[in-house]
Amino acid sequence: MSYIKSLIIKNVRAFFLLVAFGFLCSHNLYIKFDTYFLFPNDEATFSLFNGTFENSENIITRDRIIDATIVGNNEKSAIDTNLWKDKDSTVTYVEFKTGDAGTYVAGVSTKPRNIELTAEKFNDYLKHDGVVDMLKFREDNNLLAKDAVESYQKHVKAIYQVGDVKSNDWQTEFGYPIEFIPLENPYEKYTHESLEVKLLLDGKPLPNQLVYADYLKTNYFEDEHNHDHSHDNDEHEHANHEGHNHEGHNHNHDEHDHSDHDHDHDHEGHDHEGHNHDNDAHHHEGDDHNHDHSHSKGQQLRTNDQGVVKVDLPEDGIYYLRTIHMTNVTDNAQLTHESKWATLTFEVIHNIDEHGHDHNHHDHNHGEHHHAHDGHDHDHEGHDHDHHHDHEHEDGLPLWVFVLGSIAIIGVLFLVFRRKN
Amino acid sequence: MKTLSSKGVITFLFVCVPFLSFAHDVTSADQEILRNGGLWAYIRVGATHMLTGYDHLLFLAGVIFYLKGFKDILKFITVFTIGHCITLIGATYTGVTANEYLVDAVIALSVFYKGFENLGGFEKLNIKSPNLLLMVGLFGLIHGFGLSTRLQSFDIGSDQFLAKILCFNLGVEVGQILALIPIVFIITMSRKQKQFEAFYKAVNWYIVLAGVCLFIYQMYGYFNGYH
Secondary structure: HHHHHHHHHHHHHHHHHHHHHHOOOOOEEEEEOOOOOOOOEEEEEEEEEEEEOOOEOOOOOHHHHEEEEEEEOOEEEEOOOHHEEEOOOOEEEEEOOOOOOOOEEEEEEOOOOEEOHHHHHHHHHHHHHOOOHHHHHHHOOOOOOOOEEEEEHHHHOOOOOOOOOOOOOOOEEEEEOOOEEOOOOOHHOOOOOOEEEEEEEEOEEEOOOOOEEEEEEEEOOOOOHHHOOOOOOOEEEOOOOOOOOOOOOOHHHHHOOOOOOOOHHHHHHHOOOOOOOOOOOOOOOOOOOOHHHOOOOOEEOOOOOOEEEEEEOOOOEEEEEEEEEEOOOOOOOOOOOEEEEEEEEEEOOOOHHHHHHHHHHHHOOOOOEEEEEEEEEEEEEOOOOOOOOOOOOOOOOOOOHHHHHHHHHHHHHHHHHHHHH | OHHHHHHHHHHHHHHHHHHHHHHOOOHHHHHHHHHHHHHHHHHHHHHHHHHHHHHHHHHHHHHHHHHHOOHHHHHHHHHHHHHHHHHHHHHHOOOOOHHHHHHHHHHHHHHHHHHHHOOOOOHHHOOOOOOOOHHHHHHHHHHHHHHHHHHOOOOOOOHHHHHHHHHHHHHHHHHHHHHHHHHHHHHHHHHHEEEEHHHHHHHHHHHHHHHHHHHHHHHHHHHOOOO
């Protein structure tokens, strides 16, 4: 009986660990499009994901946004504060007109805020958000027991492609306290290549800084992914597809071993009481030691002397880079640390020629496809790029897995009861 | 050997079942379909939601298991349908909503309840089980409220508001019928089998466990989520 009890306890724990993935996420900020390939002069949406790149957990209140700008075709346009909307209390988004064809860059910068953390929680956060340089500094200087009051600020950018015309706006320097700037147009890069990205801190290249790069795999060119191919639609619609969810990405939480982690952070532990923080603040809550899995996955890179990292682009996908630059603060009685967070997102697909080759290789033949970007036709035979693809479901288990899993469970139970009978 | 077998079963269940509710979320793809697809899209999303709403399906399977004869099934499903139509349309139209986790937790309890009742739980506790038709009607109201909170989490705008609700509801009914066809078929066929008793127990234990796990999951979400 006690064996069964311990087994149940063990499994309940495992259950909570599994469930925890849905909730326990630190709050990086990203600009996220469902697809980064948009139609010219079309309606489009991008969201501010505050959490992980997969799941946003909080909205961003307007007072926090000190800059929101889109640059394209040599024009800089500020996003009107009133245009921001919130959805489900978790996502802040804006709808806008894409404009003429070109490579665009959007940026959002948020106000600095303070957070007070106990030493233990601060150390955990450093560890699990990959701020290992500061953690090492604390270890080396016997500071691990010191509590922290950290000022943090987030500055995020996304580069997206409208139509087929490649323009140079992607290299626009926004002048944020920290920002990524690619050295080449990401939309002139293709899967299996690499992209060099420079990191600027206060306008100067930042050497020896840890940068994490990961991606959500996209499958526009793979039929295996169970897209709902609507073959009656000839157009490859990239515009404004919120539903473009990439289940097949390589960020698989299940791969991580959580067995050694005790989950002792609670939300209170990271409460921002007295600091005038609202819920879109820099949350460390829930970084319950799961975060080795979510924050040091992907490529772990370090900027060279010129502040440049080289990001591999192994698969079609939406790539996201993130870094947290943290320093000790010695000239401010209120603060112990200051951090500046930056992210950059963009999307990479196959070279069309390569893609055609791959497609033939897989012998997919779903009829003709007309891939329309800005009126430029890429005739892809053999598939439909309809981004309305309806994954059997987006946020969890596909229906067939549920059905098969249920049948398996019932089957096992059936055998047990039959034996009993 | 027996111990190992029990361990395997329990582990398997605990690993698999928690994922049930994930598929039930409103997806941004659905939102996009609704934004671009007109009223038909509401029918489609309603149907899809029902077909992938495992908690609703498990509850329905539990109800069907308990019943014998097509007439009974029709009666109970009609009551369930009326129940969920009332709250789905009423709550959505009037804008009444509640925390999704709590609503889904109650729906999970309804799943547990049905499995528990089917397994003779009330008899074992020497309690008279409540009137099933009444309970199915009550749970219909709750499931409808769950569907309503889900629908309200979409940005459906104010244009053709009632029509959209009705279309979503229609889609739910279509999805329900589509789901019921295989459920009724399998359960009816299974009754003719020698091993029906073992099958009955297996499915209802599965429903009980699923209800419990869904409930834990939703409560966990309620206390730790950000909604």
